Amino acid sequence: MSIPRESTDTEYVSIHDVAREAGAPSRISSRSLPEALPVLGLSDIVVFPGMVTPLLVESGPSIQLIDDVVAGDRLLGVCLQRRPEQENPGLGDLHPVGCAVRLLKMLKYPDGNVRILVEGLWRIRLREAVRESPYLVAKYDLLRDERDDSVETLALLRNAQAEFQDIVQLSPAIPEQARMAALNAEDPGHFADLVAVHLNLRLEERQKVLETAPVRERLQILLPLLHREREVLSLSSKIQAEVATSITKTQRDYFLREQLRVIRRELGEEESGSxxxxxxxxxxxxxxxxxxxxxxxxxxxxxxxxxxxxxxxxxxxxxxxxxxxxLPWTRETEDNWDLDRAARILDEDHYGLEKVKERLLEFIAVLQRRRQIKGPVLCLVGPPGTGKTSLGRSVARALGRKFAQISLGGVRDEAEIRGHRRTYVGAMPGRILQTLRRLESRNPVLVLDELDKVGNDARGDPASALLEVLDPLQNQAFVDHYLDLPFDLSRVLFIGTANWLDPVHPALRDRLEVIELPGYTESEKLHIARRHLWPRQLQEHGLSAREVTLPSATVRRIIREYTREAGVRQLERDLAALARKATRRLLISNPQAQGAPVRIQPADLPEWLGPPRFPAEPPERIRDCGIALALAWTPYGGEVLYIEVTRMPGRGQLLLTGSLGEVMKESARTALSCLRSRAQTLGLSVEPEDKYDWHVHIPAGAVPKDGPSAGLAVLMALASLEQQRPVPSDLGLTGEITLRGQVLRVGGVREKLLAACRHGLRRVILPVGNQGDWEEVPAEVRQRLKPLFVRHITEVFSLVFPRA
Structure with missing residues (x-):
């Protein structure tokens, strides 16, 4: 049964005063209480002894209970319900500890509801139900206050009285009558009940206080609650005072400032006082x-x-x-045009890359002659870890200019380049002007990283916005949306980087001069590790070359068995792992780090780095027919792909799997058509077209693959299946084929040949058109690979399947 209450009518007075007002005897004895009491469930109030409060009774059984109580001795029990929404609760639906009350007044309303005024008498604990219909009648035990006249109880009482007086001062909702009653309360239990009535507590906290018979424990429960309430009221008062003071000060300052402005205007003073x-x-x-x-x-x-x-x-x-x-409208750094110094810095910072360094030095020489940047923007294109960003940093150091790197990967908002208009909240200039402000120079070297990863969406096309930034004919008066003023970017040396050029916007690509950075050979990686990577890791980990020794044989094994990449990024990670483990080993063996140095031998690598990721084993020997090795180019370096072909009874269909792009699918169809049309010329006996289905598969199906250079390898895999002769395991193929059997030139030859070396191949078949590319391949690769140049597929057949 839900019993709402009106908290404003709740009072806490002495029992004797209430008894006199109701016309009852002035003294109430617990012996006059009956053995069983009708019990009324309360939904949102806890009644304490000495508490007078109004209640509203709505349900039929509860109204009948009130009528019977009024006709009898006016005594009943009230307990808090466990579930407020229950209308006719049983014994198990009530908290066991409640309060025996006396009904003082009753008033019936026309709608059938009854309003009563009750007075709390004694704490009671419900024991057992006598009956539960039409309402609950239960036996009970009286819970008397367990008084303790110890010094601790007296101290708790005084602290609680002091806290309650502070709360009364801060809270206008507590009546003055409660304050007077608290000051005059001599009984600790009486005081605790009075505080529980007027304190802002949750129902669970009130019920806990009611259920606590020992007075000292009741005070111990109330004291933290009093402290919490005082802190909340103090903070609330402080916040209200600060808000009022802030509003008052703001209004006062506004009026004074307006008066001052008018006075200055009347006096004709132009200088602002701000x-x-x-x-x-x-x-x-x-x-x-x-x-x-x-x-x-x-x-x-x-x-x-x-x-x-x-x-x-x-x-x-x-x-x-x-x-x-x-912004640095006129501030700039003085350039250093010493070409010998620039060449020396490039050689210090990078090993190899001779053609790239030569092109950068030519660019610096032209700058020295013209003293202004005109022409295409340099764009370094190559696999990750080949030193594109560090080359830009070296150019800045050679010229004596400031350097900054702006990463464009994932940028989709045009405002990142051109800025936001000032009409937007939180508007700011684009990243170009932000970087110039930070550098405090209008002629720095800015490296625009990841040009191939710039996106576009509904917020604009950042790649198109870069046209105005990079075009020498437009960036002399670059207008940022935020500033809305022309800024001269023609003195900024922009250098772009990308892994590959296909995703770059065509108009932007037209303004770039591409400088390709190929992958490194094994010897180049060894020199880079010895000259740059390992000294840097020693410095970053606080080590010296005397403490940790890394022989060249160890580095070479890391390159061969733990990395298979075009750049040196993974190699540097492995060297960093060695440096960390060496540091820990030095500190464990000798905390003062003055003991014997650590020498990392090649045989120790499995212990330090784990088992080899690419064991030094000969390449997989091809024993089955219908398999060929294709050399492929990717933005992250060259790869060796296994082309697998099989056939089964069918209707002459060609199935292509392995996440192939449209160009590679067309190459496979071309290879099959070329093989069928020239079967007699090549000495093959091809089965009727509608008798078998062909299935071409390239493993690693989750990796997208595309390009025409796999056509020759697909053709040889098909021919191998037809002749039932396997393709040699040490032979790699690359080349685009036509229906006439011609083998056309392909790109990315250097990366493909480096991948062939890493894979352990010995021979490669290349188109005749790529003979010039063979001369550009490092000597180390030329010594390990034997090139076989072909013009027509008939030459390929004689090389792959020599007659007995």
Whole structure:
């Protein structure tokens, strides 16, 4: 049964006063209580002894209970329900500890509801139900206060009284009568019940206080609750006072500022009294700015003087002026045009890459002659870990310019390049001008990383926005949306980087001069590790070359058996792992790090780095027919692909699997058509077309593969299946074929040949058109591979399947 209450009518008075007002005997004895009491369930209130509170009774059984109580001795029990929504609770639905109360007054309403006024008498604990229909009648035990006159109880009482007096001072909701009753309360149990009635507690906390018969424990429960309530009320009062003070001060400052502005205007004074405006005006006078920029900044300062400092527009205008004054409109660093010094720095920072260094030195030489940047923007294209970004850093060091790197990977918002317009909240310039402001120079070297990973969506096309930044004919007056002023970017040396050029916007690609960075050979990786990677790891881990020794044989084994990449990024990770483990071993063996040095031998690598990722074993020997090795190019270096072909009874269909692109699918269809059309010329006996289905598969099906250079390998795999003769295991093939049997030139030869070396191949078949590319391959690769140049597939057949 839900029993709502009106908290404003709840009082806590002495039992004798209530008894006199109700016309009852002035003294109530617990012996006059009956053995069983009708029990009324309460939904949202806990009644304490000495508490007088009104209750509203709504359900039929509860109204019948009240009628019977009024006709009898006016005594009943009230207990808090476990579930407030239950209308006729049983004994198990109530908290066992409640309060025996006396009904003082009753008033019936026309709608059938009954309002009663009850007075709490004694704590009771329900023992057993006498009956539960039409309402609950239960036997009970009286819970008397277990008093303790110890010094600890007295101290708890005084602390609780002091806390309650502070709460009364802070809370206007507690009546003065409660304060007087608390001051005059001598009985600790009586005081605890009084505080529980007037304190803002949850129902569970009130019920816990009611169920606690020992007075000292009751005070121990109440004291933290009193402290919490006092802290909450203190903080609430502090917040209200601060808010009121802030509002008052803001209004006062606004009126005073307006009066001051009017007085200055009447006096004809032009100088603003704002310290911010004075500082900005002084900076404007000291800087050398273009005439248009100075005019806009002066106009914005005049406007700023008229805006109240508390206005949000004041912060926007002030931020705009600060951006204008912070940009390097005329500040730049002095260039160093010493070509010998530039060549020496490039050689110090990078091993190999002779053609790349030569092109960069030519670029610096042209800059020295013209003293301005005109022409295409350099773009370094190559696999990850080949040193594209570090080359840009070396160019900046050679020229004596400041350097910054702007990563464009995943950028999809055009505002990242051109900035946001000032009408938007939180607007700011684009990343180009942000970087120039940080560098405080208008002629730095900016490396735009990951040009091939720039995206576009509904917020614009950042790649198109880069056209205005990189085009030498447009960037002399680059206009950022935030500044809305032309800024000269022609003195900035932009260098782009990408893994491959296909995803780059065609118009942007047209403005780039591509410099390809090929992968490194084994000897080049060894020199890079010895000269650059390992010394850097020693320095970063606080080691010296005397403490940790890494022989060249160890590095060579890491290159061969733990890395298979075009760059040196994974190699550097493995060297960092060795440095970490060596540092730990030095500290464990000798905390002072003055013991014997650590020498890492090749045989120790499985213990330090785990088992080899690419064991030094001969390449897989091809014993089955219908398999050929294709050399492929990827943005991350060359790869060796296994082309697998099989056939089964069918209707002449060609099945292609392995996540192949459209170009590679067309190459496979071309290979099959070429093989069928020239079967007699090649000495093959091809079965009727509608008798078998062909299935071409390239493993690693989760990796997308595309390109025409696998056509020759597919053709040889098909021919191997037809002749039932396996393709040699040490032979790699690359080349595009036509229906006439011609073998056409392909790209990425250097990366493909490096992959062939890593895979352990000995011979490669290349188109005749790639003979010039063979001369560009490092000598180390030329010594390990034997090239076989072909023009027509008949030459390929004689090389792959020599007659007995």
């Amino acid at each position: 310290p911010d405006v004075r500082i900005l005006r002084q900076r404007l006078e000291e800087l050398q700015l273009p005439a248009e920029v100075r005019s806009v900044a002066a106009r914005e300062l005049e406007r700023l003087e008229l805006i109240p400092g508390v206005s949000p527009e004041y912060a926007v205008a002030r931020n705009y002026v600060e951006w204008i004054l912070a």
